[in-house]
Amino acid sequence: MRSVPEHQEHVNALFASPRTVTLPANEALGRVLAEDITATVALPGFDNSAMDGYAVQAADIAAATDDEPVILPVVEDIPAGRTDHLTLSAGTAHRIMTGAPLPAGADAVIQVEKTDGGVDEVRIYSAVSKGAAIRSAGSDIAPGRIALTAGRVLHAPQLGLLAALGLAHVQVFAPLRVLVLSTGSELVPAGTPLDHGQIYESNGAMLTAAAAEAGAVAEQVHFVPDSVDEFRARLDDYVDREQGADLIITSGGVSAGAYEVVKDALTGHGVEFTKVAMQPGMPQGCGHYTSAAGTAVPIITLPGNPVSAQVSFEVFVRPPLRAAMGLPRRRRTAHARVTESFTSPPGKRQFRRGELEIVGGEPTVAPIGPPGSHHLAFMASANALLDIAADVERVEAGSIIEALLLED
Numbered sequence: 001m002r003s004v005p006e007h008q009e010h011v012n013a014l015f016a017s018p019r020t021v022t023l024p025a026n027e028a029l030g031r032v033l034a035e036d037i038t039a040t041v042a043l044p045g046f047d048n049s050a051m052d053g054y055a056v057q058a059a060d061i062a063a064a065t066d067d068e069p070v071i072l073p074v075v076e077d078i079p080a081g082r083t084d085h086l087t088l089s090a091g092t093a094h095r096i097m098t099g100a101p102l103p104a105g106a107d108a109v110i111q112v113e114k115t116d117g118g119v120d121e122v123r124i125y126s127a128v129s130k131g132a133a134i135r136s137a138g139s140d141i142a143p144g145r146i147a148l149t150a151g152r153v154l155h156a157p158q159l160g161l162l163a164a165l166g167l168a169h170v171q172v173f174a175p176l177r178v179l180v181l182s183t184g185s186e187l188v189p190a191g192t193p194l195d196h197g198q199i200y201e202s203n204g205a206m207l208t209a210a211a212a213e214a215g216a217v218a219e220q221v222h223f224v225p226d227s228v229d230e231f232r233a234r235l236d237d238y239v240d241r242e243q244g245a246d247l248i249i250t251s252g253g254v255s256a257g258a259y260e261v262v263k264d265a266l267t268g269h270g271v272e273f274t275k276v277a278m279q280p281g282m283p284q285g286c287g288h289y290t291s292a293a294g295t296a297v298p299i300i301t302l303p304g305n306p307v308s309a310q311v312s313f314e315v316f317v318r319p320p321l322r323a324a325m326g327l328p329r330r331r332r333t334a335h336a337r338v339t340e341s342f343t344s345p346p347g348k349r350q351f352r353r354g355e356l357e358i359v360g361g362e363p364t365v366a367p368i369g370p371p372g373s374h375h376l377a378f379m380a381s382a383n384a385l386l387d388i389a390a391d392v393e394r395v396e397a398g399s400i401i402e403a404l405l406l407e408d
């Protein structure tokens with residue numbers, strides 16, 4: 001049997017370095033910048049008002065008080081969006097709105113609440129210091145400065161900044177297209193009545209979501225029955241399409257039974273099947289599948305038991321899939337105190353599902369459900385995987401173990 005790190009190496013080798021692609025900025029959410037972004041404009045682009053109020057010369061209202069307001073004529077009205085160049089003369093005020101360009105000659109803005117709000121003339125009840133309520137050009141970022149560096153994941157604030165800089169396109173690492181294919185004659189799609197012996201297909205939905213959550217563009221292929229010819233024909237249809245796949249993930253049909261369609265169809269076609277010393281997720285396979293027309297695509301064949309499929313995705317697929325898109329490969333981990341004792345199979349690395357909580361400031365983790373790989377409901381209530389080394393056969397309550405955090 002391979003160890004987990006040995007099989008990880010085989011899977012990692014299937015992935016190429018990240019490709020770059022230029023995308024419209026509004027399609028780049030979650031992608032990773034492949035280039036430094038230099039500001040070509042200043043932010044703010046011009047001196048402007050931080051308040052609704054009146055642009056003035058601070059010296060003109062230095063003596064203003066509640067009892068003895070300073071009265072100034074209002075000679076301009078400047079809403080945001082006014083594009084002409086204005087100049088304020090000493091002894092006058094311009095009514096100005098937040099974000100509107102400051103007239104030349106003004107050196108402060110007095111907010112409207114400290115005035116009577118006059119339109120023709122304004123009574124000002126308070127002094128301000130020079131520069132008050134002015135947002136000066138370039139005070140956020142000056143032209144020529146690096147606004148975002150390559151490697152940055154683009155979340156909402158970064159996309160906002162790109163938009164503020166007027167950038168419509170951005171060079172990022174390309175998302176990978178992942179095809180998720182489930183096999184098994186017992187599988188029935190949701191919405192169909194079940195006969196005895198049939199189950200609803202769930203790995204497809206789960207792995208498609210997992211790949212999408214990892215940042216890929218994932219497509220689920222309706223499962224195919226346990227027929228080798230049909231399986232390969234279906235696979236070739238997808239692999240040879242114009243917009244083919246960068247990676248295929250299958251689930252099921254890889255263990256030791258009489259009808260292991262994935263194994264039977266792909267053995268001798270560039271895919272190596274193996275056992276990995278882990279629980280769940282022992283039967284694994286990976287390689288490059290080549291279609292009848294000669295298209296070669298990396299393929300990872302995960303075991304069919306739902307918990308095995310999901311844990312295998314976490315352990316083998318997610319890290320290199322993310323790295324191939326320039327995304328951070330590792331999830332966060334925590335060292336947590338175990339709340340109850342449990343056993344672990346000898347000679348196998350175990351990934352037990354658990355619930356991590358912070359109790360009294362300390363991370364604690366409780367195993368969730370039994371170790372069996374069909375316990376999808378238990379897995380769905382877990383937020384962590386407990387990583388137990390192959391040489392550990394019993395984990396005692398109170399000991400500290402490493403937990404992989406499955407949620408932010």
Ligand SMILES: Nc1nc2c(c(=O)[nH]1)N[C@H]1C(S)=C(S)[C@@H](COP(=O)(O)OP(=O)(O)OC[C@H]3O[C@@H](n4cnc5c(N)ncnc54)[C@H](O)[C@@H]3O)O[C@H]1N2
Nearest residue numbers: 182184201202203204252253254255256282303304305308
């Ligand atoms: N004689 C042996 N039997 C088994 C071994 C073994 O070494 N020797 N390994 C066991 C282990 S461990 C696992 S894990 C499973 C893996 O089996 P397969 O990958 O061949 O998966 P299937 O047999 O097709 O299905 C297993 C189980 O999962 C259900 N399943 C499959 N696909 C889906 C799906 N898309 N949605 C929901 N559920 C799915 C399927 O109905 C089976 O119950 O093999 C053990 N057996």
Ligand code: MOO
Nearest residue numbers: 280281282308373
């Ligand atoms: O090792 Mo299998 O993947 O748990 O049931």
